[in-house]
Amino acid sequence: MPAATHPPLDPSVLPPYVLALRERLGYLPESQIERVLRAYEVGAHAHEGQARKSGEPYITHPVAVAGILAELGMDAETIIAAILHDTLEDTELSRSALASEFGETVAELVDGVTKLDKMKFGSRQEADAESFRKMLLAMARDLRVILIKLSDRLHNMRTLGAKDAPSRRRIARETLEIYAPIAQRLGMNKIKAELQDLGFRALYPDRYRVISERIRAALGNRREAMGKIEEALSARLAADQLPARVVGRIKSPWSIYSKMHSEHKSFAQLMDVYGFRVVVDSAMSCYMALGVVHALYKPVDRRFKDFIAIPKANGYQSLHTVLLGPFGAPIEVQVRTAEMDSVAESGVAAHWAYKTDSGPANSAQARAREWLSSLADSSVHTASSAEFIENVKIDLFPDEVYLFTPRGDILALPRNATALDFAYAVHTDVGDHAVAARVDKKLLPLRTRLESGQLVEIITAPSAVPNPAWLEVVVTGKARTAIRQYLKHLQHEDAVDFGHRMLDRALDALGSSLEVIPPTVLDRFLHESKFKRLEELLSDIALGNRMPDQVASQLVATRGRRSHEASALVHPAEKIRITGAERGVLSFANCCHPLPGDEIIGYLSSGKGIVVHRAECPNVVELRKSPERCVGIEWDRDVQGDYRAELRIEVINRPGVLATIAAAIAAADSNIENVEYVERDLAAATLLFTIEVRNRKHLADVMRRVRRTGVVSGVYRYPL
Template identity: 85%
Template sequence: MTAATHPAPEDTSALPPYVVALKERLAYLPEQQVARVVRAYQVGAVAHEGQTRKSGEPYITHPIAVAGILAEFGMDAETIIAAILHDTLEDTALTRVELAGEFGEPVAELVDGVTKLDKMRFSSRQEADAESFRKMLLAMARDLRVILIKLADRLHNMRTLGAKDPESRRRIARETLEIYAPIAQRLGMNKIKAELQDLGFRGLHPDRYRVISERIRAALGNRREAMGRIEGALTSRLVEERIPVRVVGRIKSPWSIYSKMRSEHKSFAQLMDVYGFRVVTDAAMSCYMALGVVHALYKPVDRRFKDFIAIPKANGYQSLHTVLLGPFGAPIEVQIRTEEMDSVAERGVAAHWAYKTESGPANSAQARAREWLSALADSQANTPSAAEFIENVKIDLFPDETYLFTPRGDILSLPRNATALDFAYAVHTDVGDHAVAARVDKKLLPLRTRLESGQQVEIITAPSAVPNPAWLEFVVTGKARTAIRQYLKHLQHEDAVDFGHRMLDRALDALGTSLDAIQPAALEKFLHKSKLKRLEELLADIALGNRMPDQVASQLVASRGTPSGRGAPVTHPTEKIHITGAERGVLSFANCCHPLPGDEIVGYLSPGKGIVVHRTECPNMAELRKSSPERCVDIEWDRDVQGDYRAELRIEVMNRPGVLATVAAAIAAADSNIENVEYVERDMAAATLLFTIEVKNRKHLAEVIRRVRRTGVVSGAYRYPL
């Protein structure tokens, strides 16, 4: 069946009522484009012939309803046509080639994109199939219209959710609340977001939805007179000042009430005891004039004014927000914006789409969405793990913005609780990588400092500064996390290649040969057999514990043939591998025994983690030697050891006021940093404290213990475990 074999009938008067209604909504499009939309209906109706929805209606009514939702937003003809045909590739015999031939490649591309999204199933945001979610966000990056069709499709499905069984209703409702409503919000589409949230709430918690909806209706009935008086007072005063306005009363939705009751621990009465109004005028200057008028009419509440016109939200939303003390003792929330801002607030990226040419300016929501999606595309290119990518996106999907100023006066928007280091990475990756401190409102502060809206931030950099793993503990933005992890992975790879080389050389030396003695052809054959592209990958695999150096060495020697006729090569005693402590990319230090420079040590190759360093006398190491002797590596400290190392001190003290401060002061006086302290045992006379501290080596630890014992309040101090 091809689109071409079903020519369009000339008489469209016999069209079903729902198609006639769609044509009326498309009055903003030229007649020729409307005719193409009708043609799309005819092709779709034939393709879906015989198919019905769960409700029993002909299936074609669903894609027509989706197209109608998009027509309300003034979308272009290609989007409307793609919406009508969005299920044809998956559910009918129509092919992509036929679609492209009849309606053009852009429509076929959109339908193909939506079809791929339709195959995705999420049980929740936390459990979302990460790879599918990544594909959805990248489809958005290629063409925003794909996700607009998907959102409209989801909205109509939610409106007709009653036909589904209870379990499906709950699954789809949860998915809507946790995946699709946040995406609509991030794209500035507040009208769709609000309806998706309320329909999702009704599907997931029908009883709670019913109770809250009934209480909202009852409360509004009691407040209608007061709402009318406030609206009249606002309108008449603004008209007196010759400001062109329309004033609209705002009603909180059931989902809004429910989510605030949970997150802010407020009662229903507290949340409903607020009057909400929207003042819509003609220009930005009129907004500020209207603000002055309403502040003169009712007293403003201190610190409750927000200017989202000068500093728009991340999704392009613009408005002035203020809270006033009303005539009935209840606060009045007022939003003031222009008609253009109101359209963008309701429709976001979909506002004025049909009139926007490729060269024409996009609205603020469209421009900001493109910036966000462009950043997403960059992030995913640098993030091989889909789960890690989604972790970063979730932060961006649920922002509670903090607005900050650069020294030049530029504005950056970051999520709540963002730090100075997040700001540094928001300016540029290079600035973040070399950041050492921040000047916040001209005061020098550390990079972990949490920032607040309105602060001016300047980042201080140093060429020698580089990211370290501790940074991941306090950054909150996806961009910062991705950049830090990418640097650490690169560093780990370099360390792993170097360390793996040393381990393989040692294993080959034990067999009386070396890596240089292995023929290139034999090495190439081994790499190919092991599905590795380069020698560096093999060396990194060895260092990270994914391959055993002794086994690799034996296989390489076997591949070139053994010189002696006795099958196995002769082994030689080898030197231990020296470590400096700087190989943190592939080395970690066991928490069970806390090895320090100066201790006798041994390594254990942990798969994917690299070498875990233990003290030789560690009880756990005895078990590992029995169970996995091939994973044990002979290592020792190099003369040139770097860095600080964690140690634990068990200190027995007299239980009296100030003793903890006395011991802490003694540790600090020995140039040691305290990471943690806890009481292990405590009674009226004595107490046992366990300090986690940082020291350079065994000698440094001995100095700390000496100073602690001299305090006069300590009855015993020793390294733990012994």
């Protein structure tokens, strides 16, 4: 039934909290306000008999959420969806009923916000992660979903006192770790600041109380000084005929606490700063005002930032400068236009009610859509919700570096981002084939951390591919997801190939082969083992989750032949040859560092695949107690890649000895990964070098060169 057929609600029967909402909606046409009041009527009826922990009628919560959105000036559909946002989850109201009365857009918004409590999950964390993932994907379709969710969280935080202590801590931690950073990423600084302070108060009540009291005391002592600085700034701007509004800024308890914690500063150091915001009428006036304040007080060198020319990733624009003030304390000044100020406070919500679908979005909205689009893309390639959340958290860094591409485009990346992160930010294909970077025309490795203002060019090679070590280098979610995606694909291909060779070898020992097993027998075995395809079984064997001998015995027995018990170590079958390129399913033991040329043995480790050990490794004695997990392997003639080895070097302790040995190792074309002193006294020292070599012959060459230096008394492969 269309909303227009319902008579307008009589204001005299509306509760005070609904009348307050109606007043806030004065910016909307009367017809849309009536639709909002109809939504209240439907919501109140649906939630009838339900109460909050505080004892208030449940409908007071969604109406309060709608009130927060009305303060942001949101459109009628968002306000209606906010009033009805809990109906699908907590009431009998159906999605089709919502869509028929209020339209498909409102139903989509409500569905996007609705949590997944009705689904079955392995754990609370898994449910929360999947719920959050769904919300983020709904955000990618319509930004208004997250605005409703943030407003919902803000009201829940304001009324958190009714919850028990463990629930308060859990919700507060989640707010600080996820929701406040999302508000910041979307440029909604006002909501972010309140979420942080409410979260801080709930999680650490004593710390919050102490810091709040100290802020109040400090402000009381400084009120006169702040008034004088504000008066001087206003007078100087007026004298230069620059209309401006000057406002003093006060740090919040959370920002003080987090800076004390991260920057190791005292409360006095952080509070010994005066903050002001100067709001002018145009971007050109911002730069003129900057000149005026620099003429009044001397600027501090290297403390100026231009976020107007290069906006932050969330669309934030402002000029930041630090001045030497008259009272011996620095003055932080932000200069911006009224429009920039609105976007800084409300972010993606700024001017929403006045923006048509065809009209241009503000800078925060455009950048948020770009970010959400990359999140949606990341979600497609990430199977685990928990892993997706981890990637999103990585992307919510508050500090960014701004970098230039060779074409002059600007990319914003999180603090501590590397050249490899930059490569993946340009394009996944660029990241996958990256080999090095030119940073400000200097050739540097991909692990290089980048700084704002650098010009970065990525050098690629068709043969280059991601490797597991890259996961330790990158910090962005996009790079991490792309690398994991490639490695999973590589691991699957390697595992299928290796599993095939292992099963063939086990069947050969029983006088059979995969080719002679009837398809019906194989299909029945796969069905009973809950595999859809043979590739899944082969991969499971290679990853150590199933023993090839047991699978072979079952297949042969099912075929009606006698099964033989035999272990991988005594099978007469040929050993499996490895080239070292099977890194997706092979790993090399750190206890003995096997090299091409060594006699080796494989051990099937559940979930990890085959761990390769040297045959003389002391741990092999223990491994042989599980013969079904031991795999006969040997090196192929054509071996690829570099392998880790350790050298124990006994030296005469004198200046320059370390540099001499390092030079000898480098001259042998080997890379040094790590050096540590094992023993040291005045006369002698024992060093442990971790190096990369191609094979045993290469290692012997390195050891020969080290012995020839004349500064060593012994060189041994470690462990012996």
